[in-house]
Amino acid sequence: MEFFKKLLGERIYLSPKSVSDETIKKYTEWMNDFNVTDYTGKSSDITTFVNEKDWLENVAKGNDKKRCFDIVTLDNDIVIGTVGLENIIFISRSAELGIFIGDEKYRNNGFGKEAINLILEYGFKYLNLHSIYLSLLAINERAHKCYLKCGFKDIGYKREAIFLNGKYYDRLYMDILENEFDGDYIKNKNIK
Numbered sequence: 001m002e003f004f005k006k007l008l009g010e011r012i013y014l015s016p017k018s019v020s021d022e023t024i025k026k027y028t029e030w031m032n033d034f035n036v037t038d039y040t041g042k043s044s045d046i047t048t049f050v051n052e053k054d055w056l057e058n059v060a061k062g063n064d065k066k067r068c069f070d071i072v073t074l075d076n077d078i079v080i081g082t083v084g085l086e087n088i089i090f091i092s093r094s095a096e097l098g099i100f101i102g103d104e105k106y107r108n109n110g111f112g113k114e115a116i117n118l119i120l121e122y123g124f125k126y127l128n129l130h131s132i133y134l135s136l137l138a139i140n141e142r143a144h145k146c147y148l149k150c151g152f153k154d155i156g157y158k159r160e161a162i163f164l165n166g167k168y169y170d171r172l173y174m175d176i177l178e179n180e181f182d183g184d185y186i187k188n189k190n191i192k
Helices: 021-030 049-061 111-125 141-149
Strands: 012-016 067-073 079-089 094-101 131-137 153-164 167-177
Touching (some): 012 079, 012 111, 021 049, 021 079, 067 094, 079 111, 094 111, 111 131, 111 141, 131 141, 131 153, 141 167
Parallel strands (some): 094 131
Antiparallel strands (some): 067 079, 079 094, 153 167
């Protein structure tokens, strides 16, 4: 088994990044799919198996500025996406959230919300973060609704900040503070 149940939820778990050929191939496929990359700002990139392998191996090594995980289904151990906290600044206790559900069958079914709640609890209760922020394409209504359900608040826009498919789009910024998060989502923690 290439995945490890670090953060166990109801239907998914978050595993430290896998660098198996099968997982690298899956991420390479997703990073070349406009349905995924249009919302991650990566549509202009060309992703090969080799450069995705290099990126995943680098992330898997870990560092103090990132905590990235594969999102894996609990019932059949299938990787469906990724979630992580990046740009961690421990002195200001802040980090940036990044997520995508790459497998189309698992979108719009609450898996993203569950992954976000797991990573928020980890960030606030285990990394001692105070603020977790994100940015998104302002027209991405599906993601915006999900983030609002998880407790994020809109904090501003950067007008015409994203160039995509020949047009400019606004970037929406959101954040959540530790005192705004009240959740008990990690099922495998020892101390309750």
